[in-house]
Amino acid sequence: MLTKQAVLELLYKLKDPFLHKTFEETGGVEEVVIKEEKNHVSVKLAIGKTNTAEQMQLQQELVAALKELGAVTVGLRFSQLPEEVIAKFQPTSEEKPTLLSGKTDTKFLAIASGKGGVGKSTVTVNLAVALARLGYKVGVIDADIYGFSVPDMMGVEERPKLNGNKIVPVERFGVKIISMGFFVEDNSPVIWRGPRLGKMLTSFFKEVEWGELDYLLLDLPPGTGDIALDVHNMIPSSKEIIVTTPHPTAAFVAARAGQMAINTDHEILGVIENMSYYESKVTGEKEYVFGKGGGDKLAEVLNTEVIGRMALKQPFDEEGVFAPSVYQEDHPNGKEYLEVAKGISEKF
Numbered sequence: 001m002l003t004k005q006a007v008l009e010l011l012y013k014l015k016d017p018f019l020h021k022t023f024e025e026t027g028g029v030e031e032v033v034i035k036e037e038k039n040h041v042s043v044k045l046a047i048g049k050t051n052t053a054e055q056m057q058l059q060q061e062l063v064a065a066l067k068e069l070g071a072v073t074v075g076l077r078f079s080q081l082p083e084e085v086i087a088k089f090q091p092t093s094e095e096k097p098t099l100l101s102g103k104t105d106t107k108f109l110a111i112a113s114g115k116g117g118v119g120k121s122t123v124t125v126n127l128a129v130a131l132a133r134l135g136y137k138v139g140v141i142d143a144d145i146y147g148f149s150v151p152d153m154m155g156v157e158e159r160p161k162l163n164g165n166k167i168v169p170v171e172r173f174g175v176k177i178i179s180m181g182f183f184v185e186d187n188s189p190v191i192w193r194g195p196r197l198g199k200m201l202t203s204f205f206k207e208v209e210w211g212e213l214d215y216l217l218l219d220l221p222p223g224t225g226d227i228a229l230d231v232h233n234m235i236p237s238s239k240e241i242i243v244t245t246p247h248p249t250a251a252f253v254a255a256r257a258g259q260m261a262i263n264t265d266h267e268i269l270g271v272i273e274n275m276s277y278y279e280s281k282v283t284g285e286k287e288y289v290f291g292k293g294g295g296d297k298l299a300e301v302l303n304t305e306v307i308g309r310m311a312l313k314q315p316f317d318e319e320g321v322f323a324p325s326v327y328q329e330d331h332p333n334g335k336e337y338l339e340v341a342k343g344i345s346e347k348f
């Protein structure tokens with residue numbers, strides 16, 4: 001039965017993942033609200049340290065346990081316990097250098113688009129694989145938090161493991177991947193709010209055991225909203241690629257994303273025009289099904305160049321390999337991505 005009493009009993013027994021004391025001892029249960037008619041429960045917990053791998057694990061366990069109690073939807077909010085309470089249980093905490101501290105040789109490459117569905121994630125995934133094919137050590141952060149798709153596109157079914165308090169990214173085609181998709185249950189109704197999403201993203205940099213990386217690619221949320229802006233501001237120094245289709249309207253919208261990159265001091269490396277053309281299987285002729293000129297127009301507006309044009313074409317069917325959006329090395333788009341990756345590695 002989903003009652004406040006039952007939820008409180010459950011919470012009191014759980015331990016703060018950072019302080020290793022029960023929430024009864026730390027006094028960390030701040031709020032429990034139940035909406036009976038919707039079988040919804042929302043819980044506010046104060047913990048020793050927020051946005052850690054341990055918090056993510058606690059979230060997963062908590063959602064599962066609350067559902068077992070009968071909750072259909074769950075809202076979780078975390079905040080930090082007051083310093084004096086933390087000090088009582090944990091006298092010191094040390095700040096370690098991280099990927100975000102600027103003491104890293106990793107090059108950040110963000111992939112942005114003006115709107116959804118133009119192929120931004122497809123470009124991210126294939127550029128990452130192409131850079132790995134060239135021998136670089138590559139990571140991908142799927143920062144498209146609401147619309148995460150990188151794991152699916154690369155055919156990743158497993159979830160990351162923990163090593164101590166660090167998250168070990170999943171590796172596929174030589175690319176290390178981290179995605180919000182790994183921390184959300186399938187079709188989970190967990191409600192993620194704006195600021196929390198931003199903090200989650202920080203932990204993707206700080207709490208993940210990336211090892212040495214030459215390139216870290218970021219699949220940005222589409223558009224120019226808050227999250228996209230948060231992400232732009234969060235990365236210390238990043239070059240950016242803007243993806244558009246050849247349609248003039250798409251390019252017009254993409255220009256706003258480009259402007260956002262410029263406003264946040266991210267240098268634009270170039271434009272990739274995706275779904276540029278369709279090559280007829282019969283005549284070999286190129287048909288410009290989505291129009292022509294969008295990429296060039298965008299590049300002109302942003303004072304940059306078109307660094308790649310990808311055909312409207314699915315990857316080859318490959319027996320035993322499930323990666324719906326990864327182009328093979330001998331695929332026309334696979335070859336084009338390799339050229340783009342070479343160009344990027346020469347410039348950057």
Ligand SMILES: Nc1ncnc2c1ncn2[C@@H]1O[C@H](COP(=O)(O)OP(=O)(O)OP(=O)(O)O)[C@@H](O)[C@H]1O
Pocket residue numbers: 113115116117118119120121122123144147149221222274275310311312313314325
């Ligand atoms: N060059 C291409 N040829 C054929 N299909 C493509 C191509 N590029 C992308 N697609 C398909 O188009 C759809 C949208 O692509 P994708 O998810 O990469 O776009 P997106 O811009 O990241 O969208 P969102 O931001 O909404 O997640 C996917 O189904 C993808 O497989």
